[in-house]
Amino acid sequence: MSARENILARIRGQTGKSxxxxxxxxxxxxxxxxxxxxxxxxxxxxxxxxxxxVKECGRLSTTLTEVADLADVPRxxxxxxxxxxLQPRCVGWQEFSTLDWQSAGIQFDNRATKPDDMIGLTGCFxxxxxxxxxxxLGASARPKTTALLPETHICIVKKSRIVPTMEDAFALMRNxxxxxxxxxxxxxxxxxxxxxxxxxxxxAHGPYRVHVILVx
Amino acid sequence: MQVQSMHFxxxxxxxxxxxxxxxxxxxxxxKFVDGRALGVAEVDNWEDIRTYAAALRDRVIxxxxxxxxxxxxxxxxxxAQVHWAETAEEANAIVLGIAQKNAVKTITKSKSMVTEEIxxxxxxxxxxxxxxxxxxxxxxxxxxxxxxxxxxAPAVHKSKEQVAELFMNAHHxxxxxxxxxxxxxxxxxxxSHFLGADMGISGANxxxxxxxxxxxxxxxxxxxxxxxxxxxxxxVTGIEKxxxxxEDFATLIRLLPRSAIGQSIVNxxxxxxxxxxxxxxxxxxxxxxxxxxAGRTKLVGSDMKDMLRCIRCGACMNHCPVYQNVGGHxxxxxxxxxxxxxxxxxxxxxxxxxxxxxxxxxxxxxQVVCPVKIPLPDLMRKWRERQFDMKLRPFGxxxxxxxxxxxxxxxxxxxxxxxxxxxxxxxxxxxxxLIHSLPGIDGWTQGRDMPAPAGETFRELYAAKSxxxxxxx
Numbered sequence: 001m002s003a004r005e006n007i008l009a010r011i012r013g014q015t016g017k018s019x020x021x022x023x024x025x026x027x028x029x030x031x032x033x034x035x036x037x038x039x040x041x042x043x044x045x046x047x048x049x050x051x052x053x054v055k056e057c058g059r060l061s062t063t064l065t066e067v068a069d070l071a072d073v074p075r076x077x078x079x080x081x082x083x084x085x086l087q088p089r090c091v092g093w094q095e096f097s098t099l100d101w102q103s104a105g106i107q108f109d110n111r112a113t114k115p116d117d118m119i120g121l122t123g124c125f126x127x128x129x130x131x132x133x134x135x136x137l138g139a140s141a142r143p144k145t146t147a148l149l150p151e152t153h154i155c156i157v158k159k160s161r162i163v164p165t166m167e168d169a170f171a172l173m174r175n176x177x178x179x180x181x182x183x184x185x186x187x188x189x190x191x192x193x194x195x196x197x198x199x200x201x202x203x204a205h206g207p208y209r210v211h212v213i214l215v216x
Numbered sequence: 217m218q219v220q221s222m223h224f225x226x227x228x229x230x231x232x233x234x235x236x237x238x239x240x241x242x243x244x245x246x247k248f249v250d251g252r253a254l255g256v257a258e259v260d261n262w263e264d265i266r267t268y269a270a271a272l273r274d275r276v277i278x279x280x281x282x283x284x285x286x287x288x289x290x291x292x293x294x295x296a297q298v299h300w301a302e303t304a305e306e307a308n309a310i311v312l313g314i315a316q317k318n319a320v321k322t323i324t325k326s327k328s329m330v331t332e333e334i335x336x337x338x339x340x341x342x343x344x345x346x347x348x349x350x351x352x353x354x355x356x357x358x359x360x361x362x363x364x365x366x367x368x369a370p371a372v373h374k375s376k377e378q379v380a381e382l383f384m385n386a387h388h389x390x391x392x393x394x395x396x397x398x399x400x401x402x403x404x405x406x407x408s409h410f411l412g413a414d415m416g417i418s419g420a421n422x423x424x425x426x427x428x429x430x431x432x433x434x435x436x437x438x439x440x441x442x443x444x445x446x447x448x449x450x451x452v453t454g455i456e457k458x459x460x461x462x463e464d465f466a467t468l469i470r471l472l473p474r475s476a477i478g479q480s481i482v483n484x485x486x487x488x489x490x491x492x493x494x495x496x497x498x499x500x501x502x503x504x505x506x507x508x509x510a511g512r513t514k515l516v517g518s519d520m521k522d523m524l525r526c527i528r529c530g531a532c533m534n535h536c537p538v539y540q541n542v543g544g545h546x547x548x549x550x551x552x553x554x555x556x557x558x559x560x561x562x563x564x565x566x567x568x569x570x571x572x573x574x575x576x577x578x579x580x581x582x583q584v585v586c587p588v589k590i591p592l593p594d595l596m597r598k599w600r601e602r603q604f605d606m607k608l609r610p611f612g613x614x615x616x617x618x619x620x621x622x623x624x625x626x627x628x629x630x631x632x633x634x635x636x637x638x639x640x641x642x643x644x645x646x647x648x649x650l651i652h653s654l655p656g657i658d659g660w661t662q663g664r665d666m667p668a669p670a671g672e673t674f675r676e677l678y679a680a681k682s683x684x685x686x687x688x689x
Binding site: 003036059139167187194204 | 264268269272278285294300301302306351356371375406407410426427429435438440441460461463464465469470477482483484485486489493497498507509514517518
């Protein structure tokens, strides 16, 4: 017998069930999963998601600005880059390559992220008000490394895509995409560690800065 | 990992006199305990969420075979290869086999307690593969050649001076003095390893039956790099980690970081499902999932099955007065604190676990803070009973308990014996009403005096008071 059979048989034996796992038992599991039951929510999860998102971003050290139109994003990125004294160059997702980066004085590259890229620009599938979290779904035109390798991650968030809870984010994903893609990635602020003397340091292996630009 | 739990008493004594450790424990205690209290206080229905989470974990554990089969089916459908390991040795052989088959020379790892359990690094390094731990705490310990002393904060016992020393020697750079510089230096050192590794090994906080997804929770972002950059991703995890749906994860993630350190959410929730598409620029070409038993099935369906609900937050140890004073290494195996005192005897044998079930004051705080309501004191008590029955405790202790058992089952005899005992102890206390030395348990009186009882037992006082009341009426 294989390890798999032995382990499953031991589980059956220990729970007093005989024979192999039956079709009926598997059907019961399917039926339970299909209900997608939601657990109890804390009352703050029911607050206005956009308002709560802004507040939670502050707690996570995510900086945040709002622009009136998607076309204003390059100008806002230029302002942010200047304020941080960074080089006006970023690597970003394909969907933003048509924005007018040139007149904002920024070199925008749509390609796979290289280790020495300093700024990565992405969108997000949706954002979560309860915790100030960004949900990024990886795809060929939306590589995860853009949000991960550079020291600065700039994320464009549509205000209408801020949902109250993680449960809502998963429901949205199920409706629009179906199953989670290979790289499903929740980001809540810049990377951090407290592994030396429990002292929080911002900037571990991921970005040092996360900057959200809210667009309509 | 080599089991050293039988030396708990000796090691604990040493740890109590370790000044660096004591300072570290004091500091971390306030961060963990106060942090959790603040984090939990934000959630107005904390108890409801705990109850729901405990029930959802129970549902899976009671139908573990079906949920594992469902997880496996979906993981395979999404392109992962699923392996099953009954023992630590089998798990190590599977991972080594994957590495050798793919000519892997370098591996990056994100923190995984299961790989500590099975001592995977030793196997891989022994076969000539370079293995780099990338969680900052685990990296520090790899340099120090030490085991983690905490399941969430593995290097909690190290001072920044000790870390500075390790980094100076390993990185061949000037000694650093501040923690942000040390963190940056570790980041720079590890970057090239991340980028060059052939294989990434991660653990999993949960695996999701619905989608075949494995899920990792980190603040540093290292699990993301480990699961994204190398061409092979290998997950090593325990069979009890399966949960039905993404919604269940949403519930559990409300509990986990708050219980661990009081954070409302961790920085990165990393969900990985299958392998990269041909046109994707990042992601692994192969994904392997090793489902490890190594003792877990012994708990299924047993009187200790509640332990399988554990989500590895570390709150029980953070709040344990014994852990707070001796630290994690004293426990002598991978899992310290109350959860370790239940798991270690199960996984390595009660005969090797020595004093662990007794390394508790039974104050009950571990059960109070457990996000999935594991009755840890009850489970430790079960191990105590088993140790007694198996005659694994010292003769004197067993004789004393048997004697006590004899009296306690005979109420009149018990009343007489305690009457005599209370009077004798009262006389022993003398004028100062303090007993300086107790025959048979002189260890207890070595560092303190025992206050002498007044001379009458509770029952006598109770009877006298009742009688007085009757007279007054």
